[in-house]
Amino acid sequence: MKFGILGSGSWGTALAKLLTHNGQNIYWWNRSENAIQQFKEKSHNPHYLSSAKFNVSQLNFTTSIEHLIQESDIILIAVPSAYISDLLISLPKNIFTNKKILTAIKGILPESNLLLNDFLSQHFNFSIENYFAVSGPCHAEEVAAEKLSYLTFAGLDETVTKNISSYFQTPYLRTITNIDIIGVQYAAVLKNIYALGAGIAHGLDYGDNFLSVFIANSADEMAVFLRKAGIINAEVGYLEHGKKSPEHHNNYAASVYLGDLLVTCYSLYSRNRTFGTMIGKGYSVKSAQLEMNMVAEGYNASKCMFEMNKKYLAEMPIAETIYKILWEKISAEDGFKYIEENLI
Numbered sequence: 001m002k003f004g005i006l007g008s009g010s011w012g013t014a015l016a017k018l019l020t021h022n023g024q025n026i027y028w029w030n031r032s033e034n035a036i037q038q039f040k041e042k043s044h045n046p047h048y049l050s051s052a053k054f055n056v057s058q059l060n061f062t063t064s065i066e067h068l069i070q071e072s073d074i075i076l077i078a079v080p081s082a083y084i085s086d087l088l089i090s091l092p093k094n095i096f097t098n099k100k101i102l103t104a105i106k107g108i109l110p111e112s113n114l115l116l117n118d119f120l121s122q123h124f125n126f127s128i129e130n131y132f133a134v135s136g137p138c139h140a141e142e143v144a145a146e147k148l149s150y151l152t153f154a155g156l157d158e159t160v161t162k163n164i165s166s167y168f169q170t171p172y173l174r175t176i177t178n179i180d181i182i183g184v185q186y187a188a189v190l191k192n193i194y195a196l197g198a199g200i201a202h203g204l205d206y207g208d209n210f211l212s213v214f215i216a217n218s219a220d221e222m223a224v225f226l227r228k229a230g231i232i233n234a235e236v237g238y239l240e241h242g243k244k245s246p247e248h249h250n251n252y253a254a255s256v257y258l259g260d261l262l263v264t265c266y267s268l269y270s271r272n273r274t275f276g277t278m279i280g281k282g283y284s285v286k287s288a289q290l291e292m293n294m295v296a297e298g299y300n301a302s303k304c305m306f307e308m309n310k311k312y313l314a315e316m317p318i319a320e321t322i323y324k325i326l327w328e329k330i331s332a333e334d335g336f337k338y339i340e341e342n343l344i
Contacts, residue, residue, distance in 0.1 A: 001167065004072030005029065006065065006087070009294075010048040011104055012078035014140035017049075018168045020058045027060045027068045036061040052144040066091065074100045074164065076134075077116065080295040081107030084116065089123065096124050102132045102153075102164060106188040107297040108304040115185050129156055132164055133181055135188045136260040138173075139269040146172040152256035153177050154184040178256060183231035187222060187257045190319065192272045192298035193305060194218035195264035197322045197339075199273035200332050203280020214318075215265050217343045219258055221316050225305075226257075228314040272298040279325065280332050303327050317342045 003019055004027035005012050019026050030036050038046040040056050062068050065087065069075055075096075079087060084105065103116050112119060120126035132155035142149050151168060155161035158179055165175035178184055194215070201211055264270045275296035278288035285299065302323040309316055318339055325335040 001164075002027070002071065002073045003076055003167070004068040004074070005076045005078060006068065007076075007078030007104070008035070008045060008048070009078065009080075010140040012076070013045045013049045013052060014138075014143040015076060015078060015104060015134070015168070016059075017052045017054070017143060018170055018173055020054055021170050022167055023058075024167060025058045025060065027062060027071050029062055029065055029068045031063060033063060036063070049140060049144040066095065069095050069099065072099070074102055076102045076104060078104040081105050081109050081116070081297060082295065082300055084109055085111050085119070088119075091124075093124055096120070096126050096130075100130045100132065100160075100164070101126065102134055103185070104134050106135070106192055107301050108189055108308070110300040110304055113304045113307050115182070117181070117185075128181065131155070131181065132161060133184050133188075134168075135184050135256050137255050137263040138260075139263065139267060141269050143173065148172050148174070150174050150176060150255050150259075152184065152254075154179065154181045154256075156181055176255065178254070180231060182229070183226050184256055186226060186229060186231070187260065189297070189301045189305065190222045190225065191261040191264045192296070193302045193319050193322055194222070194261060194298075195270050195272035196276035196279075196296065196298035196302070196326075197318060198265040199270075199276020199278075200280040200322070200325065201276075201336060202273070203277040203282075204332055204336055206336070211265070213343050214339070215262065218265070218318055219261055221314075221318050222257070222261065225309070225312065225314040225316060225319075228312040272296045275299065282332075285326060298322075299326055 003024060005016055006029045008030045016026060016028060035046055043053050043056055044050050105116055108115060109119050117128050117131045132153060135152050138149045138151050151173060153161050153165040153175055156179060158177060161177045165177055169175045198211060198214060201214055264272060271294050275288050275292060278291060305319055306323040321335045321339050324330045325332050
């Protein structure tokens with residue numbers, strides 16, 4: 001099975017490291033010929049995860065997305081959600097025929113408020129049966145450092161999903177499979193919003209006691225939205241005959257839902273928490289973006305989820321307040337005073 005990777009940021013680099021660790025030769029897209037040349041010379045990504053060394057003979061670099069897709073069986077997309085539409089929209093409508101797509105995106109396409117699978121269905125008639133998602137809890141930096149981590153692979157066909165996940169499993173990376181392809185994506189979007197909120201709280205000098213209550217309430221709010229959106233796995237503590245059933249592996253206490261929320265809210269590697277901390281300390285959105293020089297998916301996601309929830313009408317005071325701080329310019333102090341009053 002041949003993999004092609006769209007995206008050369010930290011997450012795409014970490015996933016490439018896993019594939020090459022297992023002996024895979026991969027196709028890898030980068031828009032910059034100069035960056036490709038530096039990568040070849042230094043045997044590492046010149047801009048992200050420089051500690052992750054590669055055998056460059058395993059890397060087939062290209063600046064052509066069409067060439068990468070033609071040469072690959074599975075296209076792994078690890079580009080920030082804000083850039084996906086512009087990247088793919090001009091491709092031939094049949095280019096993904098007989099291909100599988102593995103998304104590593106943790107966001108909603110902001111121009112259309114669509115998950116990637118819905119965008120691909122609308123513009124390329126791409127079937128969700130050939131669509132898979134990879135999610136955390138997992139920071140790229142810890143994969144690069146070969147610290148034990150877990151990844152969840154979601155897809156409707158459990159056999160194919162397990163096969164895809166096997167290409168990423170290493171002594172320091174364990175894989176879990178899940179059939180909840182929609183819920184896993186929504187959870188990845190929401191946890192970034194709440195992590196951004198956790199950062200705002202930190203920037204406002206709230207302590208650990210408050211943060212624990214904030215995250216617990218965020219977890220509950222996430223479950224409320226998932227149920228409203230029709231996700232059946234938003235439950236905890238379900239065991240069948242005293243053993244872990246497939247449903248238990250997929251339930252809301254699993255790593256891909258609650259675990260990913262926790263690590264993204266607490267970890268110093270979390271760019272969403274970092275972005276939120278700047279907002280809490282008084283940075284404007286623009287200043288925080290310039291300072292980080294990286295994409296915090298929670299920023300656009302907060303607006304997307306606010307718009308999408310007009311359909312589902314889930315009660316989401318935390319996510320809604322974070323949206324208002326970022327997009328409607330209410331002060332972080334006033335927003336969190338309101339959140340304080342709504343925590344249980």
